Amino acid sequence: MLNAIIVDDEEFARSSLYFLLQENCDNIHISGIAKSVAEARTLLLQNAVDLIFLDIAMPGENGFELIGQAQQSEAHVIFTTAYDQYALKAIKANALDYLLKPIDIDELKEAVEKASKYISLSKNKSGRAESLQNLVQNLSEKNEIRKISLHNGQGYSLISIDDIIHIEADSNYSIFYLANGEKITVSKVLKEYEEILPENQFIRIHKSSIVNLDYLKEYNSKNGLEVILKNGSKIAVSRRRASDFVEKVKLYTSFDSDNK
Template sequence: MLNVIIVDDEEFARSSLYFLLQENCENVHICGIAKSVEEARTLLNTCEVDLIFLDIAMPGLNGFELIPDASSLHARVIFTTAYDQYALKAIKASALDYLLKPIDIDELKAAVRKAENLTSEKGKDQNHAERLQTLRGSLSDRMGIRKLSLANGQGYTLIDVDEIIRIEADSNYSVFHFNHRDQITVSRVLKEFEEILPDDQFVRIHKSSIVNLNYLKEYNSKNGLELLLKNGEKIAVSRRRASIFMEKVKLFSTSSGEK
């Protein structure tokens, strides 16, 4: 049984999530509902909480201000949000769970099942608190996602995006190639990382390849556009993406020169 609290400033959102959980998630015990971070902190001090459904945009303290409290108590967090694209990117980059409003029943059930599995001793997520802190850091500066949490089979590996040379698609997997570490294969499609990574630094050059412009050494168009990376690899740019690549390189070179 999961002890759950709901944190949301909107009465309709609180009540609708409460009834969705009551009707569809039999292993959930709702031990409290809060309309602010301050109320949520009181609940965390009065009952043992396994899982927090946490709204992001709230007046006063926003939902992210509760992250240190959740981390210290090893409570899992599922963020609920209707907007804020940067926050959503940061949550995805930290490999944390979220539900978009209005909340879909099937997605809610899947998120609760995942929380149940990871809260059990057998499947405990040892990196959850670390990923919450990474998220907090990303949101404090909002200058672009600088770290990714990549599932490694036993947990998660925290990666600085500047370490990434390129990412290649392998069916429904993404293979990360790094500057000074072994490659990591992740069971997420390339498009997910295309949406998360800073678009002034990373460019998708082919349906199966994203490159970090920091590692671009040169490019030429003798036999179609081809890149030479600093590690010696040569990669072709698809004809459809060539103009996008050229524009990105121009902007990247300009911004790098200004630093």
């Protein structure tokens, strides 16, 4: 049984989420409900909380301002939000869970199941804390995503996007090939990372491949358009993505030379 709190300034959102959890998630005990970050802080002090369902856009302090205390209490956070695209990108980049309002029952069950697994494993808490800290930095600076957190089955690996050479799809998994030779497999589809990573640096060249243009060594059309990366990987560019790829490379090389 997981002790959870709900934090949301809207009465309907609080009551509807409470009802959905009561009806669909037998392993969740709601130990408190708060309508502000200040009330949530009190609940965290008074209770041993495993899981926080946290709204983002609230008057006064927003949900992100509770992150520090969530780290201290080692509570897992699931954001519940209808928030802007930048925040969603930052949340995804840090492998944190979120539910878009109105909340879908199946997505709620899946998020709770994932949270239960993470909490029961209780591994790599420092990696989780680092992910939360990176999220705070992303949101406070409002810059491009420069680090992403990858859940590797036992914990979290926080990596610089500049260390990603390419990403390869494998069914519902994505395999990251890193500059140090390491490979990390995560249980997310390639499209999620296509949406997160900066468009000026990363490009999807095939339904199963995203490449980092920093590692592009050459490309040729001997046997259909093919890229060769600095680590020696050779990857085909699909016909329908070829013109977009060539244009992106032109823009990238022009931008790169302008900054030298």
